[in-house]
Amino acid sequence: xxxxxxxxxxxxxxxxxxxxxxxxxxxxxxxxxxxxxxxxxxxxxxxxxxxxxxxxxxxxxxxxxxxxxxxxxxxxxxxxxxxxxxxxxxxxxxxxxxxxxxxxxxxxxxxxxxxxxxxxxxxxxxxxxxxxxxxxxxxxxxxxxxxxxxxxxxxxxxxxxxxxxxxxxxxxxxxxxxxxxxxxxxxxxxxxxxxxxxxxxxxxxxxxxxxxxxxxxxxxxxxxxxxxxxxxxxxxxxxxxxxxxxxxxxxxxxxxxxxxxxxxxxxxxxxxxxxxxxxxxxxxxxxxxxxxxxxxxxxxxxxxxxxxxxxxxxxxxxxxxxxxxxxxxxxxx
Numbered sequence: 606x607x608x609x610x611x612x613x614x615x616x617x618x619x620x621x622x623x624x625x626x627x628x629x630x631x632x633x634x635x636x637x638x639x640x641x642x643x644x645x646x647x648x649x650x651x652x653x654x655x656x657x658x659x660x661x662x663x664x665x666x667x668x669x670x671x672x673x674x675x676x677x678x679x680x681x682x683x684x685x686x687x688x689x690x691x692x693x694x695x696x697x698x699x700x701x702x703x704x705x706x707x708x709x710x711x712x713x714x715x716x717x718x719x720x721x722x723x724x725x726x727x728x729x730x731x732x733x734x735x736x737x738x739x740x741x742x743x744x745x746x747x748x749x750x751x752x753x754x755x756x757x758x759x760x761x762x763x764x765x766x767x768x769x770x771x772x773x774x775x776x777x778x779x780x781x782x783x784x785x786x787x788x789x790x791x792x793x794x795x796x797x798x799x800x801x802x803x804x805x806x807x808x809x810x811x812x813x814x815x816x817x818x819x820x821x822x823x824x825x826x827x828x829x830x831x832x833x834x835x836x837x838x839x840x841x842x843x844x845x846x847x848x849x850x851x852x853x854x855x856x857x858x859x860x861x862x863x864x865x866x867x868x869x870x871x872x873x874x875x876x877x878x879x880x881x882x883x884x885x886x887x888x889x890x891x892x893x894x895x896x897x898x899x900x901x902x903x904x905x906x907x908x909x910x911x912x913x914x915x916x917x918x919x920x921x922x923x924x925x926x927x928x929x930x931x932x933x934x935x936x937x938x
Contacts, residue, residue: 612937613883616729616762617668617930619681619894620810620866622773623660624913624924625719626695627687629653635718637687646914652921656913657691659923661698664706664724667894668930677704678930679729679762682771682810684753685719688712692722709758711737714751721756721771721811730767732760738794740775743786752783755791757798763886763935765806768798772811774821784815788825795871796838806886807871809840812926814865817845828869835877840869843891844929853893855927857909864893868931886935894928 627640629648640648668678686692692708695701709732710722725732738755756771770791775783795807815821822828828842829835830849844867847853854862868891875888901911901920911922 613934614763614937615671615889616886616933616935617672617678618769618808618810618868618933619667619678619928619930620683620771620812620868621660621663621667621681621928622684622812622866622924622926623686624926625685626656626660626683626691627653627718628691628694632688632718635687636716637718640687646919652913652919655921657695657698659921660695661701663894663896663899663923663928664695665700665704666896667928668932670892670894670930671890671932675703676726676729678724678726680723680725680758680769681928682721682723682756682769684721684771684773684812686710686722687718688720692724696724707732709735709756711735711756713737713754714739715753716751719753719773721753721773723756723758723769723771725758725760730760730762732758734759738790740787741790743790744782755787755794757794759798759805763933765886765935766802766804767886768795768805768807770794770807770809770811772809772813774811774814776814781815781820784813784819784821785825788813788821792826792840795840799871804873805871806874808868808874808931809870810868812865813867816848816864817842817867818849822867822869826869828867832875832877833879835872835875837872839872841872841875841888842867842869843888843931844868847891847893855893855910855929856925866926866929868929870931874933883934883936886933889932889934891929891931894930899923899927 830845848864854864855866912925
């Protein structure tokens with residue numbers, strides 16, 4: 606970007622729920638039986654290769670509304686990946702293979718075997734540390750309850766320390782108190798990281814299984830609707846107004862949209878006083894990444910995200926969620 610003789614560097618960050626990216630082999634101890642050749646989805650090599658190809662296209666396209674077609678996102682958080690093998694296969698599939706992405710992933714305790722990961726371009730985000738913080742059971746002590754933890758990746762971007770927390774909060778089959786608990790834990794984690802490293806900037810991204818105005822996001826994580834309301838310790842949640850004012854979301858249910866896929870940012874990533882000071886890395890804009898090919902164009906599910914399966918039928922689609930992208934900017938010295 607160039608404006609008034611100043612030059613700026615722009616960085617794109619994304620999140621995408623990949624909807625059941627499973628390989629065709631059983632992982633010991635995991636309930637992945639639906640995604641085997643003899644499972645309910647009849648998951649086989651052809652379907653798996655198509656899934657990889659489709660997702661690869663989306664990941665390569667994300668961020669290119671502002672970035673060069675050859676660059677795309679600096680990093681993309683993903684959820685619902687089975688293991689390191691599917692991530693390796695995905696990043697070796699064209700066209701995303703041309704990005705040179707690497708991935709950060711730690712096997713988690715989820716009983717279905719789905720994890721979160723971060724895909725990143727090492728030329729733009731220099732990763733220094735990867736850690737998986739467990740979801741702590743604060744409620745009824747159910748020894749059989751195991752869910753995704755909080756994948757935390759720390760590194761350097763634009764010459765500044767940056768941490769990304771990638772999550773997939775408990776589903777709506779569980780009570781909202783589980784998501785509220787997870788959000789509180791992420792807020793504590795974010796605060797702890799920033800206290801230990803003054804100047805650290807933090808993005809929290811994931812499938813929250815809640816909308817921006819729900820208790821988990823608005824109170825548990827402290828996500829504010831408007832920049833002017835963001836104080837130290839708060840986070841900015843720009844997706845609130847997209848859903849509340851524009852009625853746009855990332856997944857559809859019973860004819861209406863939800864916006865579960867969100868990226869929230871720490872207070873030091875926004876110009877809260879309305880200034881246009883980009884001498885440090887700051888928030889610029891955000892978008893739900895939507896392309897015609899991601900939307901079902903006909904039939905019962907017309908207008909919804911084109912998913913892999915629906916109603917027991919293989920649709921050869923992408924995901925039941927749409928991706929989201931956020932752009933950050935910094936003035937070049």
